[in-house]
Amino acid sequence: MTAAKDTARATVRARMGEISRWTRDIWDFGETAWREYKSCAYYVDLLRSEGFEVEEGSAGMPTAFCATWSNGDGPTIGGYAEYDGIPGNCQAAEPRKAPRPGLGPHAGGHTDPHSALGMGSLGGFLAAKAAMEAHNIPGRLKFFGEPAEKVRGSKPIHAAAGYYDDLDAAISFHPFYMAPLCNTVRWDTHCGVGYGVIYEFTCDAPETWMAGEDASPIPASHAAARAPGATDAMVQMYQSAKALREHVMAPGQSWSMNEAILSHGQATADNIPAQIAQIQYFIRISEVSEAEHIIRGLDHFAEAAAQLCHCSWRRHWVAKSRPGLPNHAMARATYANLEAVGAPVWGEEAADFARAIQAELGLDPMADPFLPMISKLTPPEEAERQIRQVLPPSQRHFTSDDYTEYCWHAPTVRLYIGRPALTAPEGFAYPAWAMNALGGHPATIDPMTEVAAQVIAMTALDCLTDPALLETAQAEFRQRTAQEHIPPLCDYAPPLHFRWPEYVTTARGEDWVIPAHGQ
Known part of the structure; x- marks a missing residue:
């Protein structure tokens, strides 16, 4: 010593x-x-x-x-x-x-x-x-x-x-x-490897869903069908991705993929489709190539969910860790x-x-x-x-x-x-x-x-x-x-602008984004 x-x-x-x-x-x-x-x-x-x-x-x-x-x-x-x-x-x-x-x-x-x-x-x-x-x-x-x-x-x-x-x-x-x-x-x-990714669905043209030549840009009654919207796309993505594990990796391989819903809705009435929804996936796996393989599968699911629910979609990176x-x-x-x-x-x-x-x-x-x-x-x-x-x-x-x-x-x-x-x-x-x-x-x-x-x-x-x-x-x-050399994988800006949970100061004092006592 x-x-x-x-x-x-x-x-x-x-x-x-x-x-x-x-x-x-x-x-x-x-x-x-x-x-x-x-x-x-x-x-x-x-x-x-x-x-x-x-x-x-x-x-x-x-x-x-x-x-x-x-x-x-x-x-x-x-x-x-x-x-x-x-x-x-x-x-x-x-x-x-x-x-x-x-x-x-x-x-x-x-x-x-x-x-x-x-x-x-x-x-x-x-x-x-x-x-x-x-x-x-x-x-x-x-x-x-x-x-x-x-x-x-x-x-x-x-x-x-x-x-x-x-x-x-x-x-x-x-x-x-x-x-x-x-x-x-x-x-x-x-x-x-740790890969974090957010899939964002946006219903930005609901009026064109099932539109025909005689369609009105505004539904004539609240009974009219509306576009499925972003929440529907997110739910489709959630259900589809649950089946991913058994289809993309060899038996016995140890890996995990977990999801979290970050935001959804933005609707102001029951007959207005949800405009935006975001779901995050985090993948823990051995190799970069395997993580990329899973991301390709998630991309396919996102595309299918967006088409099914009259939405567009984007992928945002949260993490690419070697x-x-x-x-x-x-x-x-x-x-x-x-x-x-x-x-x-x-x-x-x-x-x-x-x-x-x-x-x-x-x-x-x-x-x-x-x-x-x-x-x-x-x-x-x-x-x-x-x-x-x-x-x-x-x-x-x-x-x-x-x-x-x-x-x-x-x-x-x-x-x-x-x-x-x-x-x-x-x-x-x-x-x-x-x-x-x-x-x-x-x-x-x-x-x-x-x-x-x-x-x-x-x-x-x-x-x-x-x-x-x-x-x-x-x-x-x-x-x-x-x-073996793996250069930095980060090719994205810090993902700061998403709705990450946080403490906020309100008229009631400091609180969490979920109210402290259910009020």
């Missing part, structure tokens, strides 16, 4: 009170994709107060930023915060199901939680900065604000705009969210630091909170309520072996997350630290609110955040002070990208 790493770890421990408070503040904001105004401003102010130069609205995204701090000539190390939550997950940091004060359950909230993801990363970068100053270590830290991760929003746009081109290495952290990726790093099987790329040198160094720090340890206050959740759900509170795996290390090769057991040999990537954009610009590690999760009795599944509450309570979430910050700081310092490590990681990066 070097003196610089000792300084970094001590800095994290000394500042955990602040980091905990920052984490809870972002958690309480609960803002969702493309509308994280308070969260972004919070990070910008915080980073400036810590001496970083901050570009707001980077790459044309109002809730993104790019912050840099330099201590002289040296390597540039990249990292990032995410801070978007999810609609419909508004939960108080309490051991019972309840929305945050003044809001309803349909408002946004943190599930992963990105609040701790971002502050764990920032805590690591601030600790690395303190060690660089104390030990005169040259180099540059580049820290990004990455909005809209839940729709793979900002990173493909930042990548295409060149923001990652000057990185020498990058560190990506995520709270554990699925076995066996807990207290480990990704090895060979990284996340796959698959991940391994870097064993970065993975080994990061996991060695995780071994030095150790897995998170939860104290009695955290256990009491967890047991209160179990009692609220009618369970017998457990002496040790937490999953054993969140306090154990998993070597990356073992995690890889377990992942491969459930995948076809031909499938190279699994699940999706847009950290993968960094992988094509610099050697990148994907770090997972155990987040609080409860042991379930046989046959029982915890409701989502329980996991969300654990992510907002300091005693339950801070152990994960502290470990993550220490490991991130130590890995950044390795990249800054160990030329052999950085040279090995970059040589591996060059070799892998020479074998």
Whole structure:
């Protein structure tokens, strides 16, 4: 353990009170994709107060930023915060199901939680900065604000705009969210492609539907038939796309496609057809070619639905995120630091909170309520072996997350630290609110955040002070990208103008787009 790493770890421990408070503040904001105004401003102010130069609205995204701090000539190390939550997950940091004060359950909230993801990363970068100053270590830290991760929003746009081109290495952290990726790093099987697309249907000439030579431009009575309209087209699209999976991919291939209705209607009377409707699809799959294949199928369905329902249609891009790329040198160094720090340890206050959740759900509170795996290390090769057991040999990537954009610009590690999760009795599944509450309570979430910050700081310092490590990681990066190179796929503007859910200020105060109490 070097003196610089000792300084970094001590800095994290000394500042955990602040980091905990920052984490809870972002958690309480609960803002969702493309509308994280308070969260972004919070990070910008915080980073400036810590001496970083901050570009707001980077790459044309109002809730993104790019912050840099330099201590002289040296390597540039990249990292990032995410801070978007999810609609419909508004939960108080309490051991019972309840929305945050003044809001309803349909408002946004943190599930992963990105609040701790971002502050764990920032805590690591601030600790690395303190060690660089104390030990005169040259180099540059580049820290990004990455909005809209839940729709793979900002990173493909930042990548295409060149923001990652000057990185020498990058560190990506995520709270554990699925076995066996807990207290480990990704090895060979990284996340796959994420494509997000919105199909928009418009009924812009309803008067021409079934029109004949003697047709009146205005129906003579309210009993006259009207054009089906945009909502009908959207429903046709929804039904058709449900059958897509079995027709476009080989049996056994692991992928998912989910949809969400963004807007519909704009009709002012029952005999006026809906003018516009939008439905979003998100595809998680292994390869770019497979994602493109699915998009072609969706295009066919959109065309058929539009023709059937007297509409026109357009496709809008939300995300084109590339698959991940391994870097064993970065993975080994990061996991060695995780071994030095150790897995998170939860104290009695955290256990009491967890047991209160179990009692609220009618369970017998457990002496040790937490999953054993969140306090154990998993070597990356073992995690890889377990992942491969459930995948076809031909499938190279699994699940999706847009950290993968960094992988094509610099050697990148994907770090997972155990987040609080409860042991379930046989046959029982915890409701989502329980996991969300654990992510907002300091005693339950801070152990994960502290470990993550220490490991991130130590890995950044390795990249800054160990030329052999950085040279090995970059040589591996060059070799892998020479074998397969995927340039940025983003060829679209930031999709800011759609009806993304958000908090609004009204005469009633701050509210969600779905009224807080059903009023």
